[in-house]
Amino acid sequence: MKQQRKAPALSLLLWYLLLSGIHGPITAKSVTFYVTNKCQFPIWPGTASNTGLPLVAGGGFLLVPGQTKRMQASPSWKGRIWARTSCDFTKTVPPACETGDCAGKLACNGSIGLPPATLVEFSLEPDRTQPSFYDVTLVDGYNLPVAVSPSKGGKPQLPSNCTINGCARSLTSVSNCPPELQVVSTERGEVVACKSACLAFNLDVFCCRNEYGTPEKCRPSTYSRLFKDACPSYFSYAYDGAPSTPLRSCSSDEYAIIFCPSSWAADA
Template sequence: MNHTTSILLGFILSSLLFGFLVQGKNVTFYIRNSCPFLVWPAIAPNVGHPVIADGGFSLPSGDVKRIQAPGTWNGRFWGRTGCDFSSSSSSTCQTGDCQGQLACNGTIGLPPATLVEVSLQEGVDKPSFYDVSLVDGYNLPISVRTRPTDPKCLIRGCNKSVNKVCPQELQVVNKTGDVIACKSACLAFNSDIFCCRGSYKSPQKCKPSVYSKLFKEACPSYFSYAFDAPTPLVSCSPKAFVITFCPSKWSALQYSK
């Protein structure tokens, strides 16, 4: 083997090793649609983090999409419903819309929408943190589990549809009058006492409301308001997550499209 060949072989091996190490630092997300209708998952990174999977895509009922994120990625996932991208309207989804785009490309979705919030860290000694939040409201039930499954790392879906028990003052309805989403009290009333801000910006001052209690009863594993306690935040160190829309085995009639 001559000197040039040796250098070239060394470069190839180094490149392959570097690629393996980089790939090994990725975290996999399996996005599953168990709803009896089409869902358009959306993803938005926090500031300083890259857009993954173009920020959004369509996912037919029963399908699963596999995507990857860097090992230190931070951001959010949510589901959009009732979308029509053939429309010329600036808002093409009934819930969770991101400026009318199929691929949100980092654009934040329009609330109310159930949010999965993720903060990844690399290394088994540095757990990742994640939660499901109704702080801005609800549109779909979502569960989060790890692969392999660990009961300590599971965020379950809801006991019942929030849309079915949503008070009239929080309801978002479609053209036929069906409730398709439920605002949080903060989103609906923009009040410090519900938004946990101003003089209420502490757990001691900001307490559960009749509205957050309704959310909590329906979805015990989710954040029902900003200072929900005990905290529904989960910390685990998996290499893969499964995010499922409509995980519960309810009748299809329990879901609002």
């Protein structure tokens, strides 16, 4: 399977790291992610580490409604986490999942999820006196809402500058996702994901590349504004940074990642 285009938002994480001037002693303590499913249906979260870094939670697992998975990451882990939906791993030909599929496997083992899928991106800093960086991006599209925050014992801690809220409304609603962006289930006839304009049309003006490869040239579109209105805390396109960047820079030993947070917003 051809791998998904790497979301430009992750390159922004690396850019911020280069500017951060990392110094001081390194604290080699692992980081704990608490991944919770508050959707009314099962999901299969997937994880993909950057090249050369160890897998987290085997690359993928099942979460039934209400279940939380505790997983450990190396102190300098960098990668992405997303949710897959409507999976059937008995299929002999991929995809096994309607959204977010990774080569038809339960354990992604480094494979990147098939877009469109809402992506949580992390770039952890082992020195806890320095911030880690994380974001949620819709650069390749949306399948589920997710909230992210530092936590203690799995309970989200909600300082406003470290929290990524969920969405104000679902982008899988036919009224919120334009027909040209919709991904429709062949079995149920329902919208199960919403493509980004870049994924749908593959045009430089939407993908922020070539002559549009700078923040000055790549501006918000009608489609990215639609995404931003629905999910204001997420990257809606590659150079999304107004009025404030969706990138978070906070230090913690634990993070809570909640799919389908209550009321389509931050989960208190």
